[in-house]
Amino acid sequence: MDSLGPKAEWRFRERKLGLFSCLRREQGVSTVVEVGMGTAPNLKHYAKDVDRIIGVDPNMAMHQYARKAAEAAGAAAKLQLVTGTAEALPLEDASADAVVMTHVLCSVRDQQQALAEVRRVLRPGGKLLFLEHVAAPEGEVLHAVQRALNPVVGFVGHGCSATRCTLAAIERAGFASLDADSFKVSFWGPAAVIAPHIVGCAVK
Ligand SMILES: C[S@@+](CC[C@H](N)C(=O)[O-])C[C@H]1O[C@@H](n2cnc3c(N)ncnc32)[C@H](O)[C@@H]1O
Structure with a gap:
């Protein structure tokens, strides 16, 4: 991921700049939890503008890369890394001003449980910011392709699924408000199977 990520990351730059523009201490955001960091x-998009960042990931091998990224962003002292899963966040109730999830809800075993945990750790008025690849609409050729190739996606992506209806899961999660946008990423070749995306913000 550390070597392949940057090759795809530029495609999300503008979306992420917009999404993370509310992560500012002047806007009441001090503590950010990033799940599946x-x-x-x-x-690099928000670390300098907040006071405390808690990165949660079940894969401890990721931690060294996250530390390196925090150092590059000049935010090493703000970052606390925790081993854990989205479905059982090892964090206190109402302890976060914002939760960030990008390309994670495709991999969690239980989306509804993960989103319930996100709501639990957010303070009232706190925000979930998400950017995720999702299932293509039923009836589209890509939807059938995603279903056929999903075992391969799961193998290559360590449990990732191309067929998740993540927006519906967020809608069901009981947030007070939800603002989301759908878009397609210009991936070529096999990566086109994860072209459909959603981006948005849910408020507790
Ligand atoms: C495709 S990577 C995305 C990483 C990063 N958020 C990004 O945008 O590049 C998926 C990450 O989710 C983590 N992950 C997988 N299952 C998870 C779970 N149940 N709870 C939290 N994180 C999980 C993986 O270890 C991996 O770091």
């Missing part, structure tokens, strides 16, 4: 490609 991975190699931490998002830190």
